[in-house]
Amino acid sequence: MSVPGPIRRHGGRDPLRAGQNRLRLPHVMLDALAFLLDKLALFFVTCAPPPERERVYRRGDLLEVPRTLFTHFGIYVGDGRVAHLIPDILPAVTSDARRLRSKVTSARLLLGVLAKRASVRVDSVEDFAYGASVRLNTHAMERAAGSRGQPDAEAAARRAERLLGSAPYSLLWNNCEHFVTWCRYGAARSLQTEQFCQWLKSLIRDQRNAVLAGLLGLLCLACLGVSSGTALPAVFIPFTLWMAS
Template sequence: MLDTLIFLLEKFFFFFFSFLSSSPCSRYVGHAPPPPPHAAVLRRGDLLEVPRTLFTHFGIYLGNNRVAHLIPDILPAVTSDARLLRRKVTNTRLLLGVLAKRASVRVDSVEDFAYGARVLLNTMDRAVNRRVLPGEEAARRAECLLGSAPYSLLWNNCEHFVTWCRYGAASSLQTEQFCQWLTLLIRDQRNVALAALLGLLSLAYLGVSSGTTLPAIIIPFTLWMAS
């Protein structure tokens, strides 16, 4: 049962993040990023980015090859064993953390943080129109948040963490891009007709009942009023 749930969640996140692939924070997807910065050129408080297939992961460099980053993790919700919490976060821990809305701000090596991908250095500075805080202040902000934390895929993710540390205010360009896409989707009246058609097909296939009739009416009506 757990394996099935994880499989379905993986599919959900694949399709979810596909909508974010055109966001400013995913601008490196499909392009060869520059070589990873050598540890000697990294400074305490630097913002590190790791482009994944469809999104970007973020962290704050603390010095001595250490990176603080917020990552979904179910384990802090069920145990306080520091030995277990220090282990690498597996996909199962990560997906269950997303489902339970739990995360941890943890410290890993640059190599573990990158997970085989190339690391980009301070590139968000060009996309965020905010003053960059001194590196020491950014690093101390990250350190004060270490430990268990609430998590939301849209409203409290790794990007919110690093922007609060480096710029003084939490924000997420990836979330903004998704909300823009969702707004366009709702305002497109063609989706009203599509929802109505799907509702009629469900009634024809499943029969008339409260479980089929109410969604068939309410969803198109809501989209129509919001468009």
């Protein structure tokens, strides 16, 4: 007796297998999106120099890690641990303490920047470094302190520990550098933000940029045609730059 083969419909296609393929497609797309986010975040948070040899830090020391486009800061709280503010989307979507304590991935970090959510957490020096070198900051922040004098290292560590948990985040106005300067000196300040704003100010004040924006606007009108979507930016942006210069 011959055994009948699988029943096929729709021109010989297996409907069960087709349904499985349709269910698998969203998972493949999610995996691809997670992969792209991870690679994009790695560009911003990693740096070429390898970690330096192990050294002894004192509780309350201010540590910094050079990244590709910025420097990440933290407060050493002892036992090989660092308190730092890091963008993290997870506190906005779950309250599971076990998941929140896990290492922040690149995708979690990048989504936290976009959602303006962060957490103040304690990680090992290795996790804080994220593959880059760790430096002891002994000069830039002390100059920023001005007349406040030498900060109390133990008080800085205690302040950092009191702030553990979810926190709002802003790339310019509430970042990791604001966190450590508040812990060390009682006043939130970011030298990186100030340098960026100074560069942006010089860019706006340069009248040549207004002329360049005007030429680019005319080029867009010539290529894309005159419409409300092209004419308004082509006029408004150069006018704004010219008035601000």
